[in-house]
Amino acid sequence: MMGLMDEIDKTAQVIQQIRWPLRLTWAAMIWERGLGAFWPFLSLVALCYAVWVFAGAALLHAAIWIVLAGLLVTTLWRGVAAFQWPRRDAALAWLDHSHPHRPISAYLDEISVGRGQIRTAALWEAHLARMQRDLAGLEAIKPDPHLARRDPYALRLIALTALAMALIFGNAAREVQPSQGSEIAAGPSWEAWVEPPRYTGLPTLYLQDLPHADASAIEVVTGTRLILRIYDSADAMEVNHSFGDQAGALADDLIISQSGDVAIGDAAWRFIVTPDAPPSVTILGAPQLEAPDQTAIAYRAEDDFAILGGAATLLLDLEAVTRRYGLSVPPEPRDDLVFDLPMPFSGDRAAFSETLIEDLSKSVLANLPVTLTVTVEDGLGQTGRATLQVARLPSRRFFDPLAASLIEQRRDLLWSVENAPRVAQVLRAITYAPQTYLEDEATYLPLRSVIRRIEAAPAPLARETRNELAEILWQVAVDLEEIDLDDALAALRQAQERLSEAMRRGASDEEIAQLMEDLQRAMDDYIRELAQSAEPSDTPTDSPDQGQEGMELSMNDLSQMMDQIQELMEQGRMAEAQAMLDALSQMLENMEVTQGQGQGSAGERAMEDLRDTLREQQGLADDSFRSFQDSFGQGEPSDQDEEQSLADRQEALRDSLREQAENLPGQGREEGQAARDRLDEAERAMRDAARALEEGDMAGALDRQADAMDALREGMDQLGRAFADEGGTPREDDAPQMGETQQGGQQQGSARPLTDPLGRATGGEGAGVAGGPLSRQEAARRAEELLEELRRRSGETTRPDQERDYLRRLIEPY
Numbered sequence: 152m153m154g155l156m157d158e159i160d161k162t163a164q165v166i167q168q169i170r171w172p173l174r175l176t177w178a179a180m181i182w183e184r185g186l187g188a189f190w191p192f193l194s195l196v197a198l199c200y201a202v203w204v205f206a207g208a209a210l211l212h213a214a215i216w217i218v219l220a221g222l223l224v225t226t227l228w229r230g231v232a233a234f235q236w237p238r239r240d241a242a243l244a245w246l247d248h249s250h251p252h253r254p255i256s257a258y259l260d261e262i263s264v265g266r267g268q269i270r271t272a273a274l275w276e277a278h279l280a281r282m283q284r285d286l287a288g289l290e291a292i293k294p295d296p297h298l299a300r301r302d303p304y305a306l307r308l309i310a311l312t313a314l315a316m317a318l319i320f321g322n323a324a325r326e327v328q329p330s331q332g333s334e335i336a337a338g339p340s341w342e343a344w345v346e347p348p349r350y351t352g353l354p355t356l357y358l359q360d361l362p363h364a365d366a367s368a369i370e371v372v373t374g375t376r377l378i379l380r381i382y383d384s385a386d387a388m389e390v391n392h393s394f395g396d397q398a399g400a401l402a403d404d405l406i407i408s409q410s411g412d413v414a415i416g417d418a419a420w421r422f423i424v425t426p427d428a429p430p431s432v433t434i435l436g437a438p439q440l441e442a443p444d445q446t447a448i449a450y451r452a453e454d455d456f457a458i459l460g461g462a463a464t465l466l467l468d469l470e471a472v473t474r475r476y477g478l479s480v481p482p483e484p485r486d487d488l489v490f491d492l493p494m495p496f497s498g499d500r501a502a503f504s505e506t507l508i509e510d511l512s513k514s515v516l517a518n519l520p521v522t523l524t525v526t527v528e529d530g531l532g533q534t535g536r537a538t539l540q541v542a543r544l545p546s547r548r549f550f551d552p553l554a555a556s557l558i559e560q561r562r563d564l565l566w567s568v569e570n571a572p573r574v575a576q577v578l579r580a581i582t583y584a585p586q587t588y589l590e591d592e593a594t595y596l597p598l599r600s601v602i603r604r605i606e607a608a609p610a611p612l613a614r615e616t617r618n619e620l621a622e623i624l625w626q627v628a629v630d631l632e633e634i635d636l637d638d639a640l641a642a643l644r645q646a647q648e649r650l651s652e653a654m655r656r657g658a659s660d661e662e663i664a665q666l667m668e669d670l671q672r673a674m675d676d677y678i679r680e681l682a683q684s685a686e687p688s689d690t691p692t693d694s695p696d697q698g699q700e701g702m703e704l705s706m707n708d709l710s711q712m713m714d715q716i717q718e719l720m721e722q723g724r725m726a727e728a729q730a731m732l733d734a735l736s737q738m739l740e741n742m743e744v745t746q747g748q749g750q751g752s753a754g755e756r757a758m759e760d761l762r763d764t765l766r767e768q769q770g771l772a773d774d775s776f777r778s779f780q781d782s783f784g785q786g787e788p789s790d791q792d793e794e795q796s797l798a799d800r801q802e803a804l805r806d807s808l809r810e811q812a813e814n815l816p817g818q819g820r821e822e823g824q825a826a827r828d829r830l831d832e833a834e835r836a837m838r839d840a841a842r843a844l845e846e847g848d849m850a851g852a853l854d855r856q857a858d859a860m861d862a863l864r865e866g867m868d869q870l871g872r873a874f875a876d877e878g879g880t881p882r883e884d885d886a887p888q889m890g891e892t893q894q895g896g897q898q899q900g901s902a903r904p905l906t907d908p909l910g911r912a913t914g915g916e917g918a919g920v921a922g923g924p925l926s927r928q929e930a931a932r933r934a935e936e937l938l939e940e941l942r943r944r945s946g947e948t949t950r951p952d953q954e955r956d957y958l959r960r961l962i963e964p965y
Contacts, residue, residue, distance in 0.1 A: 165255060168286055169246070175291030177242040186296040188234035192226035194310035199223070201313035249292050254285035340382040341415065348374045350530025351456045361420060368421040372456075374531065375424075377405040377413065390415050394422075429533035430454035432461065432525050440545040441508060448507040450492070452527045452535070457500040461492035461527035463507050468540065471520035477563025477570045488514060492527065513625060515565040517546035554631040556581065557598075561624040564617055571612040575605040593770055596777065597627050639677040644736070646673040651732045654725055667720065674713055709735075711951060730949075758870060760811050761830075764804065765863045768837075771800055772856040779849040798844035801856075805837035808863075815870070823873040829866030833859045938962070 166173065186193075199219050247255035262275050298307060343358035351372055358377075361369055379390065394411035410424045435449035452458045465488040472478055493505045511517055523539045549555040560577055563570040578598050585595045601620050608616055650666040658666075712735050719728035775797055812830040815823070840855035944950060945958035 165286065166243070169255070169289050172289045172291045173239070173242055173246055176246045177237060177239060179292055179294035180237040180242055180245065183294040183296045184234055184237060186294075186298065187301065189227075189230035190296070190298055190302065190307055192223065192230050194307045195219070195222055195226055197310040197314035201310075201317040204317040245292060246289060250285060250289060254282045254289065342380045342382075343415065344378040345369070345371060346376045346378060347372050348530060350459065358415075358420065368423045370423050370425050371407055373408055373424055373427050375407045377407055379404070379415070427529070427531045427533065428455045430458055430527045430529045430535040432527045432535045432537045434523065434525055434537045434539045435504065437539065437541055438523065438545055440548075444510045444512050444547050445508050446511045446545055448509075448523065448525070449504065450507070450525050450537070451502075451504040452492075453502045454527075454529045454535075455501065457530060458494070458503070458527050459500075459530055460494065461525065463490045463492055464488065464524040464526070465511075465514075465516055465544065466522045466524070467516055468520040468522050471540075471542070477559070477566055477573060480567050480569045483567050485515070488516065492525070511544060512547035514544075514546070515562060516544050517562070518543055518548075520544075549628055549632050551628075551631050553581070554628040557624050557628040557631070561621050561628070564624070565621055568612040568614065568617055571605050571608075571610075571617070575602050578602050592774070594627055594631065596774065597623050600777065639673070643670075643673040643677045646670040647732060647736060651729065651736075654729055654732070663720065667717065671713060671717075674709060678709060734951075757811065757815055758867065761863065761867050761870070764808055764811065765860060765867070767804055768856065768860050768863065771797065771804065772853065772860070775844070775849060775852055775856060779853065797852075798841050801837055801841040801844055801852075805834055805841060808834050808837065823870070826866045826869035826873060829862050829869060833862035833866060836862060 243255060247253050262271065345356040345358060345361070347353040347355070353372065356369075377392075381390075390413075392405065392411060392413045394405065394407060394409055407422060407424060411422055413420050413422065430452060431454070432450055432452045435451055438446050438448045441447040448463055450463075452461065467482065469482070488511070490507060490509055492507055494500065495503050495505065521541050521544045523541050525537045527535045549558050556577075560574045564574050579602055582595060582598050582602070601623055604616065604620060605612065646666070646669045650663070650670050653663055653666050712731060716728050716731045716735070719725075719731060778793055778797065808830060812827055812834065815827055815830070836855045836859035840852045840859060843849075843852035843855060941958050941962050945955050945962060947955075
């Protein structure tokens, strides 16, 4: 009897400890069994309610309601029959089975073997303590009615959706429809909207939802439209407003431009008009030269709503112009330069900053004082304006003396046609001794053509002719200004040496700043030429990706070193800046050596000779075309001496090409033979062109010259393929072994010395010494010394980051 009482007390103690998890589990069982039994009844109830809300009881036939009522009774009876009320013992067993250790039944168990033994009792107490902890961690079981198995067609979800639609959009308090004889007294019906201007981005307001005048005033923007719609008799409702001079009855839409009241029947509203402030604009500094041909004008615009557009206007500041030489005569009247301002593609236009970039190099206003006016406009048509006096409109600068002189004459010619005789006189002085100033006929002949056309044209010079001559002068000046890579490197080295010398002798800050600006300009020219020289050419390379990567690294290194030098000089650390200049000089020497590698090979010399021939043929074709134009414009045959001179030049060029074809490398290869065939075609076309020039057939000569240039290009392409196959990437079986050398110091299978990302030689020479290959011990010792040197250099913080990263990549495999 006592054991039974102890067991009952123990069970009550367990139930008391887990009372809340047990209660929640019991409720979950009720919910689970209830939904499993009554889901058809509940779904049918929801569906009937939705039908009643949307269709109404009067719109459905009585038979339908009878059927629905029968289904409701049937599903309810089946639910009651299927539902079983869960007992507490079942909930207790379910909760116990949810834990892998069955803590409830384990805690209520009694020891059956070893009762009274000390060790057994201690083990049993430890077991009960563990089960006690598991009891404290029991959690209620979540219900899972498994309705998906019982409702495979998801009818319950359809009923639930219909119920949700009824609760959201239905009228739960639907009134009974009136009979046909009854009448409902209805007052006048109306609606009104307050619609702000579209450019403001403000929402449209529904007047019935706005507070009346006795509550608070309604703020609107100037130009807001008040829209009123009366659906009953307008005479049954009084509508008035008091907006200034427009006060009176409101019969149509109204544009609100000032504060006032609106009364519709017994309701009234007070509107306060907020004026739309005009936009403002600020010019962010003087125009800057972003690129050789790009002038940048930065501005900031603000408005209370949005900026719709704007324009920048450039006007000549005649009072600030130094009136001398070609600018002494009055300028021709011309339209101002007007450019549309760039607007943000997306985002807020209430406040933003943008930059207008235009090419103003060819404008007559280039490098002259101008007045810059920036205007912006908002949606209401209001404008904001900012003006800036610019002492010199920045545009492309020409540093070559002859190019700068031609640009000045071009400006004078565009300034006024009265300057045409003076321009012709200056050009005659320039071309008087062409061997002194001009490098080739490509510069001399266009200038002579400009002189002849100016002197032959009737005064005053027609503006169309003036514009054509100005374009010729521009092209000649640009051709003179363009420098090759060697010239750019020489100018850069010279600028670097001048700056280094000034720093050593302690020059003034102004002089050093000017020399630093010259060095930066020379660096920009060199980087631009370096990038142009890296563009794909007709001659394929062994590893174009590697070459492009090395070129990018070289340009990045130079730019970073320039930035470091500038920073050190601004901080007054002249010694460190001098060290960086010395490093820059060393890098330029490395680049100069890298550029000179491989230039003496027979293949590259042949390609360079063919390029020269192609350029000469192009120049000869240009001269032939100009002669053809001159003769056509005069309406008479061309001068015989001139045609004979062109024919002699064509014949001499043909002889040069024949000699090049005879000495062409790449014998025994298919591509080399194909290149020789194309050059033979070019030679025949040149022969026909020379014959046509002798006979005065200028049109036929131009056709043959075009054929010759096409054949030359194809031959150069074939020759490039032949050289690529001959000096391409070596195969695995052709790779040199350790210590093997080749005559000339290059590795077998390599057409040119290998270079690192900085353009320096990476050991393309043989690993051995003059006496022969290294021994195994000597090679291992030198490899260890080289590895230690790489580690030392990679740890020097004074070296450029690009070089240190390259050194670390070399060390990583070891």
